[in-house]
Amino acid sequence: MARRSDDAEQLLLPYPTTRRQRLEHLAHRAGGIARRVLRFVLRWLARILLPLLCAAALLQAFPYQATVQGVPFEVQGSLFTRPGLTADTTLGSWEFPDVSGVPFGVHVRPEDVDVLELTRLAGRDLPGFVEELRVDFAAEVPRIAWWLVAELVVGLAVGLAIAIALEMAVRHLRGRPRREHEVRQRLLQFGAAALVTLVVAAYGVLSYNENWVRESRLTGTLAAAQLFPGQLSSYYTEQSKAFDVLGSVVGIQAALQADIDDERTPDTAVRIMTISDMHLAATYPLVAQYAANYDVDLIVNAGDESAFGTSAEFTPEYRQAIADLAATTPMVWVAGNHDSPATVAIMRGIPGVTVLGTKTAVEDGFAVGAGVVEAFGLTIAGLPDPRVYGGPGAYGADAPDVVDPLQRAAVREALGMDDDEDGATDGGAADGENGGDGGAADGGAEGDPAGVDLFVLHEPAAADEVRELLPGQVRQTVSGHTHRQNASDELQDDDAAIELVEGTTGAGGLDNIVRGTERPPIAFSIESVSADCQFTRIVRFSIESAGPAADLGTDPATPQAYGDDVTVSTVYFRPQDVAEGRRCDTDLGVGAERPWADAG
Structure with missing residues (x-):
């Protein structure tokens, strides 16, 4: 009988006895579930967004710098903001937007270009200068690629480490004990991040558009030069007194553009x-x-x-x-x-x-x-x-x-x-x-x-x-x-x-x-x-x-x-x-x- 009495008392404790108590109990349970879901979402958002933000910041902060044929330039990577390949010139921009399906971009920008020096370097052998420019820049491409990939990987790793540190700090401030097998769990997180990175890279390879170089967009004066090739003299005389300089730069760009029109494109x-x-x-x-x-x-x-x-x-x-x-x-x-x-x-x-x-x-x-x-x-x-x-x-x-x-x-x-x-x-x-x-x-x-x-x-x-x-x-x-x-x-x-x-x-x-x-x-x-x-x-x-x-x-x-x-x-x-x-x-x-x- 005592056991039955004890059982009866124990059965009454977990269950509210009134309608109001039952509603309060359900609201409390729902709030607990919502808090756990919110913590889970925030934790994974931190694990995803922080690595991406760190990688983007690193790509922006440390561009690759080099000099090709007397032209100093920098190559800057980007995530989400400027996909594809873009290049700035002193006269406008040249864009190739459809390189792959991954929102990763590479931007080439000249630094403090002396157009007078560039004109002197080009001289009268414009095709030869353009070819040397193309060959020398192509030689830099492997180093540029390794630099950008290294920045991307390091940025992802640093971001993930920051996310883990924040998670551990929050856990410590809340007075929770250290998890068992902490090192193994963190290694699994790094492995998962590496796997996701490899999947994204594989998607980039599969979605690579081999004809990306054959769809371009010009803006600025470069585009105006394309529009009025027979009127450059009068146009630039009004806009600037350095027509010979600007004409040479436009000529270099035009020669690079013509290099795209290779043997795969029949004569018009x-x-x-x-x-x-x-x-x-x-x-x-x-x-x-x-x-x-x-x-x-x-x-x-x-x-x-x-x-x-x-x-x-x-x-x-x-x-x-x-x-x-x-x-x-x-x-x-x-x-x-x-x-x-x-x-x-x-x-x-x-x-x-x-x-x-x-x-x-x-x-x-x-x-x-x-x-x-x-x-x-x-x-x-x-x-x-x-x-x-x-x-x-x-x-x-x-x-x-x-x-x-x-x-x-x-x-x-x-x-x-x-x-x-x-x-x-x-x-x-x-x-x-x-x-x-x-x-x-x-x-x-x-x-x-x-x-x-x-x-x-x-x-x-x-x-x-x-x-x-x-x-x-x-x-x-x-x-x-x-x-x-x-x-x-x-x-x-x-x-x-x-x-x-x-x-x-x-x-x-x-x-x-x-x-x-x-x-x-x-x-x-x-x-x-x-x-x-x-x-x-x-x-x-x-x-x-x-x-x-x-x-x-x-x-x-x-x-x-x-x-x-x-x-x-x-x-x-x-x-x-x-x-x-x-x-x-x-x-x-x-x-x-x-x-x-x-x-x-």
Whole structure:
């Protein structure tokens, strides 16, 4: 009985007898669990973050320093903040962002460079100097790599040691006894950290992009020099009196850039410049100068020439600027959503401009038709935007949920697609049976899976529909409308098809005022086509607008008129599936535009 009494008393002690006591008991237990979880999370955060912070700090504090061909420089590693490989020069930066998937970066920076001394060292043998510079720097690479790896490992170890010391100090302050097998436990922690480091390093090796050197980005004056190679003298005379010095530095950079264009990249047979969304801006002198400096053979214009679509907007000066450009460099043009049938008629009347497709007013809106032209061996198709600024209903809308269905329906109708049979067309342009001299689908290209080399549209949604309806039959689409270029990693998909969305070459015009957005940069690109009709690379330019050229009182064909903040990105394309026997050459000329349905 006594034992039963004792048992009864013991059974009553752990359990609260009232509802309030039970709730307090549960809250106490929950708080204890939360504290243990918080301590666990903080402990592991310290174990992870402190090593990373120490490694990052060590990489920043102790850069590798050396001198190559009289040029003192330092190499600094980084974690998370600046991945990839970047290099500063006296005139701008040169960036290679896609080296691997690990957020580890290496930054090369010259120290107190004497550009006069650098010019003297380069002398007249610029190629020889560049080669010696490249060889000597390559000899430093193993030492640089060991230095950075050692800093990374030491930083991780120091950070982990600090984390362990903090944990032991907290344990001591709380009056807890020393753990059994303390040394073994700490060795296990170091081993786990080493294992994680090896896993991350292995991921870096597996994600290494062997073509990282073939996708670069230039900023600053280096980019401006790329943009205006024929105008360096006047540009730097105004900016600085040391043109001979700066010209030599730019020449060194250009020679290093050319070294990337090795034997893996075929020679260029045709150069295509893409522009879009001019919006009546006075930037055609800029386009003309760029086309002349880079020997552009063809200009592809994705539309929105106008602001409101009226004939009165096209002043004689503006028409003459287009005519002057088209007189030396032929242009292919499609109408955008700001271009009315009147705009189409004006553009069709300018010599040298080939308008692709038709745009006519109908009872409830506008009807559009696709067109095709053979240019320098490439089959180029185009389809206008069915909208017009201020048009009725969906034809004047801008909301995607209204516009996208209209765009897709217009594409299907223009291509003659059956509603129940994707990929079938009434015309022959997309099935590889076009006629034309040296075209993508002529007899010399029999069996070519791409019946159209380049399809020009204004709205990206329409370009998406074209690729869906003609899978494997369009090698590249070009569109605009968004006033910003698509990202470099969006240019080419897994099937090697290219999707180019060009920014506004007119910097938005009145359209950006209506949208209430900041003025975007002036954007355009130049694309290289090899003799076998492969699209090999694209160089994309972006100029942050300083203001309208008229306000600056400068020549609109010079970089000063548009601002000096220039960015140049270079992307090399993977080979596309092009039939043997294709030939692209400027000698083939530009043919006459014909309707899509008559292209077979």
